[in-house]
Amino acid sequence: MKKLVSVLLMASMTGLLLMSTGCGAKKQLVMATNAEFPPYEFHEGDAIVGIDAEIAQAIADEVGAELVIEDMAFDSVLAAVQTGKADMGIAGLTVTEDRLKNVDFSNPYATAAQVIIVLNDSDIATPDDLAGKTVGVQLGTTGDIYADDIEDATVERYNKGFEAVQALIQGKVDAVIIDNEPAKVFVEQNEGIKIIDEAFTYEEYAIAVKKGNTELLNKINDAIKKLQDSGKLQEIVDKYITAE
């Protein structure tokens, strides 16, 4: 009996605490990301903008919550979701078997590819030519994982994809493996580099939630479906990616 009372007391106290921290404000939906990945997420002045940021806002609207974006190292994004520090990871996250062991993923909202950026006069023309070369990647990305499998290659890992591109321009690495859309942005913004024709791998982007959080996952999938059916997703994509 005593135990029950204290349990009840604790429960009502946590309730009070939750109410008081809420202060009548909307509940928050925390998104973990790494805003070094244009056009999906990047800094524009003080704001974090991009395709993922807009998708996240639509999900927050669907859930009736205030969106909070937490910018962190890319290799912390999934950990933040796993530990509950963030409700969802939206970071151009590729669905992989390994990641599925640690988090749940929504339905995919985009397709992507890992591509190879080289100097214009490079002798690297296909993925096979990467054997024995020095390859730059963003730490913890699928590019990093694939680079690991290249025969005799040396992999240089950077905190930001753009740092890998700078290393390429400075001659510190022979090639960069990175997702196709950021690759296009970086190549557009810098002289003397190009994307080779043959893509390395094809992938799908999805949103990560803590394992077992089906409530949020269902809402995210609903929001994605609505965005797709209404044409809003395409609108968002068109705003950030100009068709070739």
Ligand code: ARG
């Ligand atoms: N798609 C790749 C992956 O999931 C790279 C994602 C990088 N995203 C970022 N926001 N920096 O590993």
